[in-house]
Amino acid sequence: HAKSAGRNNYQFFAADMNQIATERLDIERKLRHAISRNELALVYQPQFRADSSRPTGVEALLRWHHPTDGMISPDRFIPVAEETGMIVEIGDWVMLTACREMKHWIDNGLKPLRVAVNVSARQLRRRDFCETVAGALAESGLPAELLELEITESSVMENPQEAIHILERIGRMGISLAIDDFGTGYSSLAYLKLFPIDHLKIDRSFVRDIEHDLNDRAIAFGTIALAHSLGLNVIAEGVETADQLELLRANGCDEVQGYLFSKPLTSGAAFAFLHAAHPAE
Ligand code: C2E
Numbered sequence: 259h260a261k262s263a264g265r266n267n268y269q270f271f272a273a274d275m276n277q278i279a280t281e282r283l284d285i286e287r288k289l290r291h292a293i294s295r296n297e298l299a300l301v302y303q304p305q306f307r308a309d310s311s312r313p314t315g316v317e318a319l320l321r322w323h324h325p326t327d328g329m330i331s332p333d334r335f336i337p338v339a340e341e342t343g344m345i346v347e348i349g350d351w352v353m354l355t356a357c358r359e360m361k362h363w364i365d366n367g368l369k370p371l372r373v374a375v376n377v378s379a380r381q382l383r384r385r386d387f388c389e390t391v392a393g394a395l396a397e398s399g400l401p402a403e404l405l406e407l408e409i410t411e412s413s414v415m416e417n418p419q420e421a422i423h424i425l426e427r428i429g430r431m432g433i434s435l436a437i438d439d440f441g442t443g444y445s446s447l448a449y450l451k452l453f454p455i456d457h458l459k460i461d462r463s464f465v466r467d468i469e470h471d472l473n474d475r476a477i478a479f480g481t482i483a484l485a486h487s488l489g490l491n492v493i494a495e496g497v498e499t500a501d502q503l504e505l506l507r508a509n510g511c512d513e514v515q516g517y518l519f520s521k522p523l524t525s526g527a528a529f530a531f532l533h534a535a536h537p538a539e
Pocket residue numbers: 303318319320331332333336345349352376377378408438439462495496497498515516517518522
């Protein structure tokens with residue numbers, strides 16, 4: 259009896275694995291055409307000062323509208339893009355598009371704001387990474403000071419020596435750096451202080467229950483204190499309620515981003531929102 263149950267479990271497991279592999283192959287095949295078929299777009303989520311709610315910038319987030327499958331979430335296709343290496347071409351497109359759109363908004367009367375772009379480990383490791391970023395700035399005409407790159411702890415910790423070298427070059431170009439999803443990956447604080455970082459982003463998982471979970475609260479407040487003592491600004495992500503905002507603000511969190519203020523917006527909607535909140539003088 260036990261033996262046949264075990265075999266059934268194995269069969270279920272094998273069937274699941276097979277389905278996952280098939281789905282990945284399907285995503286991979288479709289993703290190969292996503293850029294040339296114009297299926298990718300960026301949405302922009304505004305970021306704000308925690309104390310005054312003035313906009314400070316936007317984070318560019320990738321969206322994929324497949325003609326028959328509909329909207330495919332970045333959590334499903336970014337890992338596939340990373341494993342296959344397609345993230346390099348997609349990442350180049352994201353970088354150039356984000357720089358162009360912010361430049362376009364400024365040309366149309368928006369007071370200059372920062373635009374943050376997510377960068378994968380795989381992109382960071384490329385020997386031509388700095389040239390690619392410089393190329394996007396040159397081609398778009400966006401000042402380097404308005405670009406921020408978001409990288410994760412894990413992606414810099416893969417090879418800290420190499421990462422320091424690349425990030426120092428990025429910093430010297432005038433581009434700012436944020437550590438994304440802080441607290442969810444493995445990182446060494448000793449290394450962290452060696453990186454030319456401007457922002458730490460507190461992961462949404464610590465913000466979600468900050469009103470009730472004392473451990474999450476300790477991690478969030480501890481991160482703010484740590485970041486400030488290292489001279490870094492803190493952005494909390496995933497702020498959904500006024501109580502979460504108040505706790506973060508009262509404890510010195512510098513900037514906030516989340517559904518309480520705005521969901522990620524299409525380019526046109528983001529321009530209208532920011533222009534109304536933050537007109538040029
Ligand atoms: P992330 O960089 O940590 O981005 C924040 C995610 O949280 C976004 O999900 C955003 O829509 C969501 N979010 C923001 N505020 C709230 C909130 O108040 N409540 C809740 N529940 N969620 C909120 P999204 O757009 O699905 O992106 C997921 C992840 O995919 C990103 O996490 C990032 O790691 C990755 N990603 C997105 N665009 C790119 C890209 O262009 N390049 C790379 N390499 N990764 C990207």
